[in-house]
Structure formats: C-alpha cells, structure tokens
Amino acid sequence: xKENRIxxxxxxxxxxxxxxFVAYLTTGYPTPARSEAEVDRLLGGGGAxxxxxxxxxxxxxxxxxxxxxxxxxALEQGVTLAxxxxxxxxxxxxxxEAVIVVFSYYxxxxxxxxxRFAAAAAAAxxxxxxxxxxxxxxxxxLLSPLRGRGLTMVPLIAPATPADRIRKIxxxxxxxxxxxxxxxxxxxxxxxxxxxxxxxxxxxxAAVPQxxxxxxxxxxxxxxxxLVAGHADGYVIGSAIVKALGGEI
Amino acid sequence: MNSxxxxxxxxxxxxxxxxxxxxxxxxxEEAKNDPAFREEFRGILREYVGRETPLTEARRLSEHLxxxxxxxxxxxxxxxxxxxxxxxxxxALLARRMGKRRLIAETGxxxxxxxxxxxxxLFGMPCEIYMGAIxxxxxxxNVERMKMLGAAVHAVSEGSATLKDAMNEAIRDWVADPDxxxxxxxxxxxPHPYPAMVRDFQSVIxxxxxxxxxxxxxxxxxxxxxxxxGGSNAMGLFAGFIDDxxxxxxxxxxxxxxxxxxxxxxxxxxxxxxxLHGAKTMLxxxxxxxxxxxxxxxxxxxxxxxxxxxxxxxxxxxAEYTVIEDAEAIAAFDALCxxxxxxxxxxxxxxxAEAIRRAPxxxxxSVLLVNLSGRGDKDMENVMRxxxxxxxxxx
Numbered sequence: 001x002k003e004n005r006i007x008x009x010x011x012x013x014x015x016x017x018x019x020x021f022v023a024y025l026t027t028g029y030p031t032p033a034r035s036e037a038e039v040d041r042l043l044g045g046g047g048a049x050x051x052x053x054x055x056x057x058x059x060x061x062x063x064x065x066x067x068x069x070x071x072x073x074a075l076e077q078g079v080t081l082a083x084x085x086x087x088x089x090x091x092x093x094x095x096x097e098a099v100i101v102v103f104s105y106y107x108x109x110x111x112x113x114x115x116r117f118a119a120a121a122a123a124a125x126x127x128x129x130x131x132x133x134x135x136x137x138x139x140x141x142l143l144s145p146l147r148g149r150g151l152t153m154v155p156l157i158a159p160a161t162p163a164d165r166i167r168k169i170x171x172x173x174x175x176x177x178x179x180x181x182x183x184x185x186x187x188x189x190x191x192x193x194x195x196x197x198x199x200x201x202x203x204x205x206a207a208v209p210q211x212x213x214x215x216x217x218x219x220x221x222x223x224x225x226x227l228v229a230g231h232a233d234g235y236v237i238g239s240a241i242v243k244a245l246g247g248e249i
Numbered sequence: 250m251n252s253x254x255x256x257x258x259x260x261x262x263x264x265x266x267x268x269x270x271x272x273x274x275x276x277x278e279e280a281k282n283d284p285a286f287r288e289e290f291r292g293i294l295r296e297y298v299g300r301e302t303p304l305t306e307a308r309r310l311s312e313h314l315x316x317x318x319x320x321x322x323x324x325x326x327x328x329x330x331x332x333x334x335x336x337x338x339x340x341a342l343l344a345r346r347m348g349k350r351r352l353i354a355e356t357g358x359x360x361x362x363x364x365x366x367x368x369x370x371l372f373g374m375p376c377e378i379y380m381g382a383i384x385x386x387x388x389x390x391n392v393e394r395m396k397m398l399g400a401a402v403h404a405v406s407e408g409s410a411t412l413k414d415a416m417n418e419a420i421r422d423w424v425a426d427p428d429x430x431x432x433x434x435x436x437x438x439x440p441h442p443y444p445a446m447v448r449d450f451q452s453v454i455x456x457x458x459x460x461x462x463x464x465x466x467x468x469x470x471x472x473x474x475x476x477x478x479g480g481s482n483a484m485g486l487f488a489g490f491i492d493d494x495x496x497x498x499x500x501x502x503x504x505x506x507x508x509x510x511x512x513x514x515x516x517x518x519x520x521x522x523x524x525l526h527g528a529k530t531m532l533x534x535x536x537x538x539x540x541x542x543x544x545x546x547x548x549x550x551x552x553x554x555x556x557x558x559x560x561x562x563x564x565x566x567x568a569e570y571t572v573i574e575d576a577e578a579i580a581a582f583d584a585l586c587x588x589x590x591x592x593x594x595x596x597x598x599x600x601x602a603e604a605i606r607r608a609p610x611x612x613x614x615s616v617l618l619v620n621l622s623g624r625g626d627k628d629m630e631n632v633m634r635x636x637x638x639x640x641x642x643x644x
Contacts, residue, residue, distance in 0.1 A: 058408060058539040059525060061417040062263045062424070068407065080537040106261060107524045111538025133261045133524065137252075160268035160427070169264075184265055185425035 004175050005127050006152070009049050009099050010211040010233055019225055020177075020234030022213050023048035024103060025241050026056055026070035027087060028079030035074075036087055038245055043095045047221065051091065052130065052236070055084050055104035062105075062132050064188025066239040070246065081108050085120045092125030099127050101154055106131045106142070114145045122149035128176055130154040136169050143172075152176040159184055159200065163207050170208035177211040180204055180232065182218070188239045190217035193227065201231040250274060252441035255564060257557035260440040261524045266420075269427040274442045276347045281449070286342065293338050294453065297371065298328045300335075301453075304461035304618075310588040310605075317611035319604050320470065321591070321621040322458045324482065331594065331623030332454060332482045333364035337433055339450030341368040344431035351426075352376045354433040355419040357384055357412035357478070358549035358596070359391025360623055361435030366400035376400040379418040381411035384548050391627055409542040412552050416526055436479025437556030440527025444556050448484040455489020458618060470618035472497040472607065476599040477570065478514065478550035480559045482622035487568060498567060500559060501603045503545035504574035514543035516555040517563050517570045523554075530557045546575040546635050547595035549623075573599040573606075579635055581605050582625065594623035595631065 013020045023042045029035055042048040056071035056079050063071070081104065088100050102121060109117050109131060121129065128151060134142060136155070143153050155169045157180045170178060180201060182193050197214070204212050215236030218224045224235030253259050260270055280286040294300040303326065307319040324332040337354075344352060352369045353376070356362030362378040369376030378395050382404040385392050395402050408414035423432040437444040437451075455473075462470050473490050475483035477500040490496040505513035513519060516531045523532035525540060533541050533553040545551045562568035573581075578595060581602035585593045593601060597620065604617045611617070625632075 058541075059413060059417050061420040061526070062265075072407070075539060082537070105524075107532070107534070107540070108538035110522075110524055110529075111534060111536075132263050133527070135260060135262060135264050135267050137267075138259050138261055156264040158263070158265040158268065161264060162268070165267075181265060184427060186421050 002175055005097060005099050006176055008097070010177065013049060013234070019228050019232065020049045020211070020213060021047050021221060021224065022050040022052060022215070022234055022236040023241055024052040024054055024236060024238030025245065026054040026067055026074055027084045028056060028074030028077055029070035029242065030073060030246055032077065032079060032083065034245065036090070039091055040094065043091070043098045050099040050101060052101045052103040053084050053088060055081050055102060055108050057105040057108055060105065062186055064186040064239060066243045067187050070242045081112055081117070085124045085126070088121070088126050089124035100125060101128045101130055102126050103130045104132070106134045109142065114142050118145035118149045118151060122151055126151060128152045128154050130179065136165070154179050156181055157204055163203065166204055166207045170210060174210055177213055177233065178204065178208060179236065180212050180214050182214050182216045185216070187216055189219035193217050198231045201228070205232065250278065250442055250445060254558045254561035257529050257560040258441055258444060259529050260527060261529060262440050262527045263424065265424050266427065266440070270440055270442070272347065277343060277442055277446050280343055280346055286346065290339055290342055294335065298334055298338070299326065301457045302326050304458060304465060306465070307589050310584060311608065313588060314605060314608040316608040316613070317471065317615040317617045319608055319617050319619060320462065320465070321619050322454060322486065324454060324620060324622045325591070325593065325597070325624035329360070329364050329367050330626065331360040331364065332451060332485060333361045333435060334367060335453055335485070336435065336447050336450040336481060337361070337364040337368045340431065340433045340446070341372050341374070345372055347431065349429060349431035350374065351430045352433050353379070353419050353422050353430055354435060355379050355412065355415040356435060357381070357415070357551055358547070358627065359384065359388040359395070360549060360627070362400070362402070363391050363394050363398070365433050366395040366398035369400060370398045377422065378402045379405055379415040379422070381409070381415045382406040383410045384412065387631060388548055388627060411543070413540060420526070436481040437484045437558060438479045438526060438528055438530070438554055444528065444558055447481050448488055448558065451481050451485025452488035454482065454485035454620065455487060458486060459489040462616065462618060466616050468616070469493055469496050470616040471611070472499055473618045474499040474501065474600045474603050475620040476501045476550060476596045476622065477555060477559060478503065478552045478596065479554070480556035482620050484556060484558060486620045487562070491567070497569070498562065499603060500568055500570045501599045502570055502572050503547055503550035503599055504572035505544040505546070507574055508572060512544040514545045514550050514552060515572045516553060517560065518572050525554050528554070528557045530554050531560050546578065546631060547599065549594065549596040550599065571603055573602045575635065576639065577602040579632065582632060591621070592625040593621055594625045595628045597622045
C-alpha cells in the first residue's frame with residue numbers, strides 16, 4: 001500500500017494509542033473568515049487530525065437541521081466549490097500534514113466537471129473527497145479522475161451495508177479510510193447511539209484492511225473517544241462544531 | 250433490470266439507501282412476474298379507480314381549429330382526479346407485499362399526495378405527506394383532502410419551499426426508518442428502480458389509449474402529446490407507442506414566463522446535466538451547481554429535474570420536447586372549458602396547448618392524442634389569480 005498523509009495520520013494516532021479526530025464544518029459558515037479561522041483552530045489546538053470541508057448545497061437531503069441551516073447561510077454569502085478549494089490551498093500551506101477532505105453532494109462537483117475539479121483539488125493539496133450521494137455503483141466517474149491526480153476517496157458504510165458489500169466498497173481504496181455511519185438517518189448530534197454499534201464497527205474492521213471512523217451523532221471528543229475505544233480508529237464531529245460556530249443564529 | 254438510461258438515471262444516493270433500494274428492486278421484480286400481483290393491481294384499477302378511462306374526441310375544439318382531430322385520454326376521470334393514482338396503487342401494493350407498515354410521499358400540486366393518502370386509507374396504512382409550504386398555500390383544497398383521508402401533511406418551509414424541498418424532506422424521513430417505511434415517489438424520477446417502476450405502473454395509460462385509438466379511428470395517432478414535469482403521465486402514455494415509430498412522441502415542458510426570463514420549469518430545454526434526488530438527469534441549476542427555484546403557473550410541473558428516461562428519449566430523438574408558457578396554457582385551459590365542457594388541470598393544459606398549436610397545420614384525417622392527465626377543479630383559484638394579474642391588453 002502506498003503511503004500518503006492519510007495512512008501516516010492513522011499510523012501516528014495508532015502509535016500514540018489514540019483515535020483520529022475528524023472534524024467537519026460547513027465552509028463559509030457563519031462567514032468565510034470565521035470558518036477559515038475555525039479550521040485553523042481545529043487543526044491547531046483543537047486536536048483535529050482530519051478536516052472535512054463541507055461544500056454547501058441547495059438541497060442537502062442527507063443533512064440534519066444544523067448543517068442545512070449552515071449550508072443555506074453559506075450559499076447566501078455566495079460560497080462555491082471553487083472557494084472551498086481555494087480555502088483548502090490556504091489550509092494546506094499552514095498545516096502541511098493535516099488530512100484535508102472535501103465533503104460534498106455530487107452535483108456541485110459534477111457541475112464544475114470532474115476533471116477540472118480533480119486538477120484543482122490536487123493543486124490545492126486536498127487528500128480525498130467524500131461525495132455523499134455517490135455510492136459504489138456510480139463512483140468510478142469521480143474516482144478515476146481523482147486517481148489520475150493522486151487523490152483518493154472516502155466511502156460511506158451504512159448500518160445495513162452487508163459484509164460482502166463492505167469489502168467491495170473498501171476495495172481499491174486501501175490508501176483511505178472508511179466512514180461508518182452510526183445510525184440510519186441524517187447528520188446531527190444525538191442523545192444516544194445504538195448499543196449494537198460497537199459490534200458493527202468490529203465487524204467492519206474485521207472485514208477490511210483500512211482504518212474505520214464512526215460518524216453521525218457524536219457531539220464531543222470525550223463521547224467520540226469513549227465510543228470508538230477498541231472498536232474504531234477514529235470518530236467524526238460535525239453538527240456540534242457547526243452549531244457552536246453559529247451561536248444564537 | 251436496467252438501472253441507467255444511456256448516461257442518465259442510476260442510483261446517486263447515500264449508502265444508507267442502497268440496501269432499501271435493492272430490497273425494492275428485488276420485490277418489484279418478483280411482483281411484476283407474479284400473476285396474482287398483476288391481477289390484484291388490475292382489479293383495483295378497474296373496480297376502485299374506474300378504469301379504463303375513455304378516449305374522448307374533442308370535436309368542437311378540433312372543428313374550431315380546423316385541422317387534426319384531437320383525442321383526449323381522460324385520466325381526469327380517474328378516482329381522485331388524475332393519473333397519479335395508477336402509480337400509488339402499484340407502489341402501495343408493493344409496500345404491503347414487502348411488509349412495510351407506513352407510507353410517505355412528496356407532493357407538489359397535491360395530486361400525488363391525495364392519491365397516496367387515498368391508497369393509504371384503502372389499505373389501512375398510516376401516511377405522511379411532505380409538501381412545500383408555498384404549495385400548501387396555493388393548493389389548500391388538496392391539503393384538506395389529504396387530511397380528510399387521514400394523512401398527516403407536513404409543510405416544508407426551507408429552501409424554495411416547493412416540490413424539490415418536499416422531496417428532500419421525504420428522503421430524510423425515509424433514511425431514518427428504511428426498514429418500516431415505503432417511500433411512494435410520485436413521478437418517473439428518483440433513483441433506480443423508481444423511474445422504471447413508476448413508468449410500468451403508469452403504462453396502463455398508453456396501453457389503453459393505443460387500443461382505443463385503433464378501435465375509434467382504425468389507426469394509431471400521428472402524435473401522442475403529454476405534459477412533462479417529472480414526466481410520469483408522459484412516460485405512461487409514451488410506453489404504449491414507444492415501438493410504433495410512426496407515432497411522434499411529444500413532451501411539453503412548463504415555460505412559465507418564458508425560457509429567457511429564467512422563470513420556468515423546463516429542465517430538458519433550459520437545463521444542464523446534473524445529479525439530484527438519486528438520478529443523473531437534466532437539471533435547472535446555477536453555474537456553480539446549486540439547484541434553482543422553478544416557476545410555473547402549474548404547481549404540478551414545478552420541479553427542477555425530469556425523469557431520466559425522458560432525457561434519453563430526447564437525446565435519441567425518439568421523443569421531442571417543447572415548451573408552453575403560462576399564457577398559452579391558460580388559453581388552452583379556457584378553450585377546453587368552453588368548447589368541450591371539460592375543466593382540465595393546468596398541467597394537462599400545457600399538453601393541450603401544444604396540440605392546439607399543431608392541429609391547424611395538419612390534415613383533417615390526422616389524429617393528435619393528448620393525455621388529459623388530470624382535472625382542473627384544484628386550479629380554479631390559481632387560474633383566477635393569474636387572470637387578475639395578467640389582464641388582456643386593452644382594445
């Protein structure tokens with residue numbers, strides 16, 4: 001397996017005997033300047049190893065209320081995919097070893113053109129792309145151009161994804177990590193997560209060679225660390241970060 | 250089953266929905282090949298919906314125009330007043346067969362919501378309908394009908410507060426409970442297998458119309474014309490004639506205030522390739538890939554995408570897609586009221602307007618088949634408001 005920032009990031013965390021902290025935010029929320037400052041904070045003292053730069057979309061059908069509201073607000077300020085890529089470039093210059101993931105609905109990427117997107121993302125120093133609505137069957141149209149530029153993709157694993165399908169999804173993405181969705185439903189912090197989650201994470205890890213992170217419903221680092229201890233290689237916090245940024249709005 | 254139509258269609262959904270979609274596809278394949286399922290479907294269409302619907306020749310209108318004979322496929326005479334019920338019965342039967350306990354649906358004009366609420370009552374299943382807040386306001390009689398039928402109606406007020414946002418919310422509901430819930434999609438859009446399944450359930454329109462044309466005119470129609478929002482009534486009609494290459498297929502998109510104004514819902518004529526709600530299709534979107542608000546006087550055509558199979562039919566040239574603006578649709582609405590004593594839905598009025606445009610230039614023995622996909626009772630207020638806001642120029 002070839003080494004890259006992602007593999008180094010997970011290897012380092014493993015050596016330090018801690019889970020990887022993946023932080024998501026909606027780019028441009030509440031303002032472009034504040035979200036950029038938050039990225040620096042998260043990757044600095046905030047302890048995040050991986051930053052997911054959310055691309056705002058007009059029809060965020062996989063997101064809960066918090067991230068949706070943030071996306072609409074970012075769109076009102078005219079934030080585009082091109083802006084997200086430019087931000088990635090600045091983040092890369094300040095954080096050479098941070099893992100940068102562009103997190104988007106596929107239409108926005110498709111609209112820019114997959115080749116143009118892959119070239120721009122590579123030039124900016126993006127490591128991987130997570131396209132929410134681009135499952136295994138459709139992903140080659142984006143994965144091929146990404147591979148051509150040395151980028152990888154982060155695939156989603158759902159609660160009902162069967163074991164043989166998990167293996168197929170993981171195949172060819174050995175230089176990346178898998179994003180295991182903790183619950184059926186949309187993004188958003190939750191009071192509690194299903195008790196069978198630990199067993200499911202164990203099963204995913206047993207099926208694939210790459211690291212696995214758990215996401216959806218996790219609202220603090222303490223909760224994330226406790227949840228994945230011994231069962232996954234990392235955790236994602238998203239809506240809680242976005243919510244905190246918004247304050248009263 | 251074929252999951253793509255050329256470059257269009259597919260399953261562009263989050264991984265959470267892949268297992269439920271596979272389950273639906275398996276169940277639908279089985280059901281389709283099960284004579285008992287087909288007979289139950291046909292029986293309900295016959296005894297509950299009142300099929301078959303008649304083919305009515307619009308004699309006075311045709312004479313007035315002085316060209317082709319215009320024949321109307323009377324989907325407005327179905328129980329609930331539109332073609333939508335053909336599909337909701339099919340999907341509800343499938344949901345019951347799969348052991349799902351709850352139906353959800355999106356609706357724009359409210360006709361699909363009413364049709365879903367109707368079958369939910371018929372089958373004794375709880376039902377929740379998502380509807381854009383703007384549509385709730387402009388289609389309030391349908392909201393009352395859904396409630397009367399026992400459905401819960403959720404007004405969706407974010408985004409553009411119309412059909413696309415209702416569909417987003419329905420998807421969010423479905424993804425939270427994919428095991429117990431069946432999402433009844435109202436048109437030939439969405440991820441595979443919905444476009445194929447909805448087309449199949451609606452193909453009864455074209456199958457009947459083909460036979461009726463042969464019986465009535467001793468020949469096939471020269472053209473089969475239907476309005477296209479998502480495009481289910483059009484796919485249902487086209488399905489009957491797809492192999493008859495001599496029959497021209499014509500889809501009519503909503504031109505709103507004109508393509509140049511940007512205020513329309515013509516995805517094929519005015520859109521660009523993209524991915525929304527599970528399918529790759531032609532979409533109305535900005536240069537940076539954000540979906541734009543659509544506009545049409547007809548709420549049922551007010552969707553920024555279109556069924557993927559229509560895009561393929563457009564590319565191959567098997568069907569042509571035209572645009573009718575509000576004013577012409579309203580004129581066609583008036584014409585059918587006055588000449589034939591039929592109040593058509595504003596959606597169907599777009600198809601009718603295209604026939605009115607074409608008829609005068611055609612020989613007397615030619616036949617234009619128009620899918621009169623729904624009745625217009627629901628549109629009274631909108632038509633009156635439109636006329637108030639757009640008075641005829643002073644003489």
